Amino acid sequence: MTVDRKKLLDFVLNDIAKVRILVVGDVMLDRYYYGEVTRISPEAPVPINHVTSTKDTLGGSANVAHNLALLGCRTSIAGFAGNDYHCQTLLDKFTARGIDYKGIIRREAPTTTKLRVIGGHQQMLRLDFEDTEPVGEHYAERLIDYVEQSLQNGLDAVVISDYGKGACTEDVCTRIIDECHNMAVPV
Structure with a gap:
């Protein structure tokens, strides 16, 4: 298959948005x-790291959404977060990047957060705040309902981004894929 460079460029410049x-x-x-x-x-006997700066970035499926938003796509995200400070940081990052986060469902578990301590150019420590158990049926149904509603409102594609943290159970993924196929939306 050959790619028509002119059509590709035209798409990126004019239609990706x-x-x-x-x-x-x-x-x-x-x-x-x-x-x-x-x-x-x-x-x-442990090193003392004098912290000089901090940075928060979107990770996991949030990073996938971030990259799509950077390309210029109209991007929305669905998944789970806790009722904690880390969630608010995520929501602020989504807002700053123009990512619709109405699909973020709050639950009684920590927002998955990977905290890394870097000394010089060496990672010294990583702390994980997470609950990797598969989401309960109630939360799974809320996620699927959101996806179905989004499909009815019009989507060009759905990306499932599984990092083994409990959102993408076999049942959830199967149902989302089936619903996307029913609506002729690539997944």
Whole structure:
């Protein structure tokens, strides 16, 4: 198959902003603490990292949505987050990038967050805030209902982004794929 470069360029320049994509999956926040290590703690034989900067980025399926938004697609996301500070950071990041996050369902579990401590150019530590158990039936139904509603409102594609954090159970994925096929939407 040959690619017509002119048509591809025309699509990227003129039509990609019309593409509506829903990303469904394991939403995460990646948090970084950067610093320098110059001494060892007197309390225990561990390095002391003097933190000089921090950075929060979208991770997991949130990163997939971020990349699609950067391409210019009309992007929305569906998944799960907790009722915590990390969730608010995610929502702020979605807002800043123009990602519709009406599909984020709050539940009584932590927002999946990967916290990394970097000393110089070396990752020293990673802390994971997460609950990787498959979501319960009640939450799964809410997610599927949101996907079905989004399909009825018009989507050009659905991306399932599974990082093994509990959102993408076999039943959830099968039902989303079946519904997408019924609506002739690529998934």
